[in-house]
Amino acid sequence: MKTPLVELPISTCDGQFIARYSEKGLAELNFPSVGRAPVGSKSNEDRSSRAVKPTGIPASIRRWHRATTAALKAVLAGRAAKTLPPLDWSGKTEFQKSVWRALRKIHRGQTKSYGEIARAIGKPKAVRAVGGACGANPIPVLVPCHRVLAANGKIGGFSGRLGWKRKLLAKEGINF
DNA sequence: GACAGATGAAGGA
């Protein structure tokens, strides 16, 4: 994949998120100061060499960025996102995409277990693999991997730190 | 091909 990524910041009351767009849509969304390499990338240096400056941005990407910003701020405010930009899942496996599609069907304020997600995609025994796919999710918040909990009611894990998971769930009225 | 992982379930203390 040689498609250059357009990297744009999104300032919110919870910090500055970083959105990256390909020619197909939103490819990555990174938490503010997470301190870890984003999923699917070798290193920050590698990424920065592919990212382009926010000059000469295509109109389509500017439109997607407005939609992403609005959706992100809506979710952080505890509301449902009205519109989402197209998501670029190219290069990902079919299993991961099916998991992420199942995640997007979880409504705001609802939660599901890894086992329920596994059953929803027709692979009831692939619960650990579902966890792996959640961890590989490049677009957290908009693909609500934070709404997936362990079957025993515990919070489970989260790629963007558990603090973010708790915060996002709290905004949706789910407290631990 | 081996290994690791954001789980789940069962069994024992």
Added chain:
DNA sequence: TCCTTCATCTGTC
């Protein structure tokens, strides 16, 4: 009720 162990499936190296 809590803890430990093991089975299971997929992705990554």
